[in-house]
Structures are given as C-alpha cells and as structure tokens.
Amino acid sequence: MGAARVAVVTSATGLDEDTDLPLLLEALRSAGLSAEPLAWDADPRGEWDGYDLAVIRSTWDYVGRIDEFLAWAEATARVTRLWNPAPLVRWNSDKSYLLDLAGRGVPVVPTRCIAPGDSYGEEDFEGSHGVVVKPSVSAGARDTARYEPGRGADAERHARMLLGQGRTAMVQPYLPLVEEGERALVFFAGTFSHAIRKQTLLTEPGEMDNARVAHPGAALHTPTEAELRTARATLAAVPSPDEPLFARVDLVLDEAREPVLMELELIEPNLFLGLDPRGPDRLALAVAAAAREA
Template identity: 90%
Template sequence: MGAARVAVVTSATGLDEDTDLPLLLEALRSAGLSAEPAAWDTDPRRGWAGYDLAVIRSTWDYVGRIDEFLAWADAAARVTRLWNPAPLVRWNSDKGYLLDLAGRGVPVVPTRCIVPGDTYVEEDFEGTHGVVVKPSVSAGARDTARYEPGRGADAERHARMLLGQGRTALVQPYLPLVEEGERALVFFAGTFSHAIRKQALLTEPGEMDNDRAAHPGAALHMPTEAELRTARAALAAVPAPGEPLFARVDLVLDGSREPVLMELELIEPNLFLGLDPRGPERLALAVAAAAREA
C-alpha cells in the first residue's frame, strides 16, 4: 500500500506568503505521507478524489468569495476527507458563531450582530472604552476599526457602510488590556501544541487599515491555566462531533484580567509553526492519524 496522499489546500496568496506551508510539507513527508500544495480554486477540475485527505491551510482569499469557497468545501468533502470538515468550515466562516459559543457558556467578548434591515440605536455604538466595528465575515482584521468614547457616530457610519454592502456588522466593546497583547493558543486534534502573544492590531482609533500586518510582534507565549481553561471550553462547545484537526483560539483579557474569546479560528489560521520547533511535527502526526482513519 502506497503512502497516503495529502493535499495541503492553499491559494495563490498562500503559495507566496504562507510561511507555515513549507514547514508542514516537510514534516508531512518526514512522517511518510505524500503531500503537495493545492490551491483550492486553481483548476475546478482538480481531482480532489485522488487525495486521501485534504487539509485546508492558507485559503486566504476566501473572504471575498465566501459562497464560492463554501461550495468548493462541500464539493471536495463529497469525494475526499476534508479537514476541518465542511459543516464546521461553514459554521466558522461567519463570526456570528461567537453568539453560539456565548450561549453555550463560553466567556466571549460581548458581541452585538446587526444584519441588514435590523434596527439599532445610538447607544449600540458607545462603550466605556469605545467600540470595535467589524464585518461578520472577515480575516486579518479587514474592514475593522476601533472608535474611542464619544465617537459613536463614526462607529455607526462604519456599520452603515457594511450594512449597505449587504454584510452583517459586529459591534464589540474595546477591551484596553488587548494592549498587553492578544493570545493565540494552537491545538492539534484537541491537544494543546503551543501559544503565541502578539501586539494589538487596532492601534490607531478610527482608522480602517487593510494593509496592516496581521500578527505584529508574534512571539512564543506560556499560557496561564485560565487561558488554557477558556480555550478548551471554546473547543468543547464547537457544534461538531470529535475534535477539529487544527484550531487557533484567540483570547484577550477583560477588565477583570480574565481571558475571554476574541475568535475561534478553524478554517485557515496562521499556526505559527516556525515559532515552535516541534509545531510542524505535532501537526504532521495529527494529519497522519487522520489519513490512517481515511
């Protein structure tokens, strides 16, 4: 029996910019797998059925083509084993999942979802320390900005722009302790691998900068027990059987210095494999186990 064939699913942007990609490919091949990168949209006739496993990694152009991407995920899942699974990808593609997780008892940054046609009031855009406005389908803080107290009219204007484009707007309180760094905890098949801390992204109030660096100052971080507990609670509340093959749990400290969930990344997160020497091997072993099951 030959080596299991694994497609590491990427995009044109990912092929150029994904620093995790070569590390993962090398680790997969060292684990005895036949692994190759495959852009999800390069050739619609690509034979995804020829792979034992397709692992979504750096499909970073999906946000502007969400319907096309979700249709691809469904189609690929019909002919090969897709990780993370297509229903989980669909659920995680809209940040409204934060409300689902909050409803399941996970400590989450308070989130107000405003869909086109909703009514809202001025007070929705005010907070003690200001607010953050973002689209519900986004990556890398695209079309996202924070607004200081007293700038609610600017925040509302931002939300109206998103709503006018047929998008859902999320409004969240700005948590000042984010300036001590966002935490990102990485899990493979439900097991904690490593964590990083990075500098805050929204440093300039009122500025929507889509060219900002996505992970400024990323460095290894030793998570606290409270951070691990919150991350595991988020993963346990995911509405899907089994464990995601990979997950990145992004946390920030609230006013009581307790960790709360900012985002749960299950589609194409940067996993910072280059910052932990054993990170690529851990992910490769999880992929190999999934390939054996396939």
C-alpha cells in the same frame, strides 16, 4: 499500500506567502505521507478525489468569495476527507458563531451582530472604552476599526457602510487590556501544541487599515491555567461530532483580567509553526492519524 496522499489546501497568495506551508510539507513527508500544496480553486478542478485527505491551510482569498469557497468545501468533502470538516468550515466562516459559543457558556467578548434590515440605536455604538466595528465575515482584520468614547456616530457610519454592502456588522466593546497583547493558543486534534502572544492590531482609533500587518510582534507565550481552561472550554463547545484537526483560540483579557474569547479560527489560521520547533511535527502526526482513519 503506498503512502497516503494529502492535499495541503492553499491559494495563490498562500503559495507565495504562507511561511507555515513549507514547514508543514516537510514534516508531512518526513512522517511518510505524500503531501502536495494545491490551491482550492486550482484548474483543472475535480482532482480532489485523488487524495486521501485534504487539509485546509492558507486559503486566504476565501472571504471575498465566500459562497464559492463554501460550495467548494462541500463538494470536496463528498469525494475525499476534508479537514476541518465542511459543516465546521461553514459555521466558522461567519463570526456570529461567537453568539453560539456564548450561548453554550463560553466567556466571549460581548458581541452585537446587526444584519441588513435589523434595527439599532445610538446606544449600540457607545462603550466606556469605545467600541470595535467589523464585518462578521472577514479575515486579517479587514474593514475593522475601533472608535474612542464619544465617537459613536463614526462607529455607526462604519456599520452603515457594511450594511449598505449587504454585510452583517459586528459591534464589540474595546477591551483596553488587549494592549498587553492578544493570546493565540494552537491545538492539534484537541491537544494543546503551543501559544503565541502578539501586539494589538487596532493601534489608531478610527482608522480602517486593510494593509496592516496581521500578527505584529508574534512571539512564543506560556499560557496561564485560566487561558488554557478557557481555550479548552471553547473547543468543547464547538458544535461538531468531530474534534477539529487544527484550531487557534484567540483570547484577550477583560477588565477583571480574565481571558475571554476574541475569535476561534478553524478555517485557515496562521499556526505560527516557525515559532515552535516541534509544532510542524505535532501537526503532521495529527494529519497522519486522520489519514489512517481515512
């Protein structure tokens, strides 16, 4: 039997800009796998049945083509083993999953989702430290901004803009301790690998900057026991019979200095493989195990 064939799923942008990609490909090949990068929308289509495994990585253009991407995921899962699985990809593609996790007991940044046609009031856009408004389907903090106390009318205008585009708006309180850094804990097949800490993105109140650097000042971080506990509780609450092959759990401290979930990234997160020299090999071992199961 030859080496298992693994498609590392990316995009045109990912092929050019994903710094994790060459590290992962090298680690997979060193682990004895035949690994190739392939854009999810590559032509000719229909190649996916030639792979034992397709691992989604830097499909960074999916947000603007969400229906097409989800259809691709479901079609691909019918002809090969897709990681993370298509139902999990669909669930994680809309940040309203935070409400689902909160209902399962995960400590989550308080979140209000307003879909087109929903009623809302001025009180939804006020908070003691201001609020953050974002679309529920987004990546890289696109179309996201924070608003200081007393600027609720501006926050409401932002939400109305999203609703007018047929999108769901999310409103969350601004947690000032985010300025001490966001934490991102990376797991492979349910096992903690490494963590990073990065500077906050929303530095300018009222500014929706879609050209901002996605992960400013990212550096290795040693997570606290509380952070690890919250991250593991988050993964345990994921509604899937399968452990995610990869996951990034993004946390922030609340006013009591307790970690709360900001986002759970299961589709195409930056895994910061270049910051931990053992990270690529850990992911490659998880992929190799999934390939053997396939």
